[in-house]
Amino acid sequence: MRAPTITDALRARRLLADHLPPTPLWSYPSLDAAVGGGATVLLKHENVQPTGAFKVRGGLTLLAGLGAEERARGIVGFSTGNHAQSLAYAARHHGVPCVIVMPEAPNPAKAAAVRALGAELIESGADMTGAAATAAAVAERRGMRLVHAANEPALIAGVATAYLEMFDQAPDLDTLVVPVGGGSGAAAACLVAAAVAPHCRVIGVQSAAAPAAHDSWRAGTLVERPIRTRVEGLATGSGFALTQEVMRAHLADFLLVPDDAIAAAQWLLMRDAHTLAEGAGATALAAVLTHRDRVAGRRIGVVCSGGNAAEAELRACMTEAA
């Protein structure tokens, strides 16, 4: 498998131009005040994508690149929800059959969205590892194309368009903070920053309660870790070869944050940036708030990667904040 290049990202940008308008990049004085230390936060609103998350960029790019025979066979994905919605959305756009496997008891909002987009939804497995096994079996049995959420160059190239946009909107960012689950977003940020903004440090963030990508990056080899986080977008149990390869080459640092800090950042986004973020979407801001000392005086791009919060999750984060 070949790592995507900046040329692939530029191609994806052309491809997506007619479909997805650029998402806003805003700064909020009250968020800057909450971070303190003279830092400026520029928030990239990927939560306003039609599926509510950045992943749709990847799904549309991957599906556009499939040949007629692969399209006819259809695709299978496994996901806690946003990769799922991305594939379902792109499959509907291209008229391709789509099966999604989600771990049991998924976020009801994400499950409903996948069904509404016309994909077949199978709930299977206690976590992503279980869902992955079911998805592989379904793909084998039905002859469909299995689409991994991280080891897919086209997904990374598609997601990279968010970072091309960001550096277009703010070429002087000196720090870029990206939430990491499987690592497609962070790998994409690395790829783009290395090509167009080599002065900018890209920092990955994961929940301390599911640190497989972080630990894999630090160890320099793929490791598995238990998934104890309640932040579903970050709930991956192992490092993945392709995204780790790209992150190893370009990521400046990799931080961990507790789930409670993520919930607190979700609340701040609601209060100070009138933004509804799911946990993963608030994780980059949580890292900036938790590790303030590392970002004092910086001009920081913070990716609000998604807004598909479950109702119970929102109620809990508002109750805790009260």
Ligand SMILES: Cc1ncc(COP(=O)(O)O)c(C=O)c1O
């Ligand atoms: C909203 C959101 N943010 C961040 C991530 C992590 O992205 P990646 O798996 O590309 O590291 C996900 C993954 O599903 C997500 O849904």
